[in-house]
Amino acid sequence: MTTLTTSAIETPLRRSIEQTCDDLAIAAIAIVAIIAGVTFHDYGLGWDDYTHAEYADLLLKMYASGFKDTGALSFANLFMYGGGFDMVAALLHKVIPLELFETRRLLGAIVGVIGLAVTWRLARRVGGAAAGLAALLLLALCPTFYGHMFMNPKDAPFAVSMALLMLGLVRLVQEYPRPQPNTVLILGLGAGLSIGCRILGGLTLIYAVAGFIPLLINEIRTHGGREAAHRFFHVVYVLLPGLVLAYLVMGLIWPWSILEFKNPLNAVTYFSHFFEKPWKEMFDGALVSVPDMPWSYLPTLFALQLPEVLIVLAVIGAGGAILSLPRSRVTPQTKAILLMLTLAATLPLVIAMVKRPALYNGIRHFIFVIPPMAVLGGVVFGWISDRVKRNHGPAPHLAIVGLFGLALLLPLTEMIRLHPYQYTHFNHVAGTVREADDRFMLDYWGLAFKQAGEGLREKLAEQQEVPPRGRSKWKVAVCGPQRPAQVALGPDFTIGWDSRQADFAMTLGEFYCKGLTAPVILEVKRDEVVFARVYDIRGSSIANLLAIPAP
Numbered sequence: 001m002t003t004l005t006t007s008a009i010e011t012p013l014r015r016s017i018e019q020t021c022d023d024l025a026i027a028a029i030a031i032v033a034i035i036a037g038v039t040f041h042d043y044g045l046g047w048d049d050y051t052h053a054e055y056a057d058l059l060l061k062m063y064a065s066g067f068k069d070t071g072a073l074s075f076a077n078l079f080m081y082g083g084g085f086d087m088v089a090a091l092l093h094k095v096i097p098l099e100l101f102e103t104r105r106l107l108g109a110i111v112g113v114i115g116l117a118v119t120w121r122l123a124r125r126v127g128g129a130a131a132g133l134a135a136l137l138l139l140a141l142c143p144t145f146y147g148h149m150f151m152n153p154k155d156a157p158f159a160v161s162m163a164l165l166m167l168g169l170v171r172l173v174q175e176y177p178r179p180q181p182n183t184v185l186i187l188g189l190g191a192g193l194s195i196g197c198r199i200l201g202g203l204t205l206i207y208a209v210a211g212f213i214p215l216l217i218n219e220i221r222t223h224g225g226r227e228a229a230h231r232f233f234h235v236v237y238v239l240l241p242g243l244v245l246a247y248l249v250m251g252l253i254w255p256w257s258i259l260e261f262k263n264p265l266n267a268v269t270y271f272s273h274f275f276e277k278p279w280k281e282m283f284d285g286a287l288v289s290v291p292d293m294p295w296s297y298l299p300t301l302f303a304l305q306l307p308e309v310l311i312v313l314a315v316i317g318a319g320g321a322i323l324s325l326p327r328s329r330v331t332p333q334t335k336a337i338l339l340m341l342t343l344a345a346t347l348p349l350v351i352a353m354v355k356r357p358a359l360y361n362g363i364r365h366f367i368f369v370i371p372p373m374a375v376l377g378g379v380v381f382g383w384i385s386d387r388v389k390r391n392h393g394p395a396p397h398l399a400i401v402g403l404f405g406l407a408l409l410l411p412l413t414e415m416i417r418l419h420p421y422q423y424t425h426f427n428h429v430a431g432t433v434r435e436a437d438d439r440f441m442l443d444y445w446g447l448a449f450k451q452a453g454e455g456l457r458e459k460l461a462e463q464q465e466v467p468p469r470g471r472s473k474w475k476v477a478v479c480g481p482q483r484p485a486q487v488a489l490g491p492d493f494t495i496g497w498d499s500r501q502a503d504f505a506m507t508l509g510e511f512y513c514k515g516l517t518a519p520v521i522l523e524v525k526r527d528e529v530v531f532a533r534v535y536d537i538r539g540s541s542i543a544n545l546l547a548i549p550a551p
Helices: 006-042 049-064 084-093 100-127 129-140 143-151 155-175 181-197 199-223 225-253 263-271 297-305 308-324 332-355 364-392 394-418 432-436 449-462 482-489
Strands: 280-283 286-289 474-479 493-496 504-508 520-526 529-536
Touching (some): 049 482, 100 129, 100 143, 100 155, 129 308, 129 394, 143 155, 143 394, 155 181, 181 199, 199 225, 199 263, 199 332, 308 332, 308 394, 364 394, 474 482
Antiparallel strands (some): 504 529, 520 529
């Protein structure tokens, strides 16, 4: 009888575990896709949806006219952003039986699911199958990322594009000095989409340069300076088609960027200064002008809005990556990859803390650092899981997996309770949205007007009420985004800020909207927090819906 060696036994077992992790990852992506496909229409419009839809129309007119109609190249300030998402949504709307803004929500869900798949593949390449599955779950059960993927036309697609670009960089490190054609394609597509979404995508160059330093140092030590330089320039030559692809993709979705060579630099200059009239937002219980937000704005909100398990694992991952740099046992490729991921997860936050630009709308502008955080967290979980299994056996390993699963139940429970306002999530350290309501802004994009508008229509239909004599439409005074309110209410209503002679008032539950002394028809609430109210103000003398901010 032939005796099997330990390695011969472990190899099929390891393959079985990896296959199980991959199967679970695919199942998780499918489940998220199904849930997103069923619920995407629950997400309301935000402040920017109409403007982005107009930008898409202008871009498509420009292409259809052979660049004779150039209104898109000076529209608001959106010409300094890419319009890829907006154009795809507008084109998709022409071929599927959904109204435009539902189409935009569906496309957001599709892009978000793609982001989950990319993050899974990225973490799997870095840390193995268990790391990939863990990173996928950390990102899928991150309420901030999940909520924004439905309704954020700039920051969520940018985050997915950056994750794709990071996947290309990791593949490049692993295949150096002979990158495969697929890697060149991923790099070109990721770079074009990232910079074409937001000029901030250029930060990736810093990640790449810094990350490649350990690899290039090893190249010089191993092959000598001349051969190392030859190998490096060979890689640059192989990447040239990817650079061309990146430029073409960037130009397609952000045509203003290629009108003049310096336009991307002009965008950097423009966005380095606050470009709107300053306003105040609630931060840590105080009203603060957005150009004057403290350096603690981002670290505070990241600490209070991300799931606890993601924060802990990502911090350990970033710390472990830094500690691995001087260790000779860690390969140069691993050092390069971990350094790039750590920079991708932390450098934008550090720059913002030092430069202190205008900050507002919570952490939505920094959603793109969450996927690399999830990858770092997934790699840490995979490493811990593997070490425990090898050194202590299956029982402690199952305990670690179970503990991870229990930790993920916290954000999952909150996501279910907050639906469809997952983006307003505050973790249990913050006391959830219930404790955060008086200290921070929650529904700053006014998504709750969808449920508030639908609720008002249903109430009036149930009571069989009709507009006052002499009018064919109800009048609603709105404190919040006007166009989303109009879409939510429909054609039988006229809206505006003026509460005089209005029949109803619809207000967000934010600090800038008054609590009115009038009958409340309905409230949109989650976890005992009011996201929106509808008042009956017929016969009332309410002059203003806006609260006067405290000095």
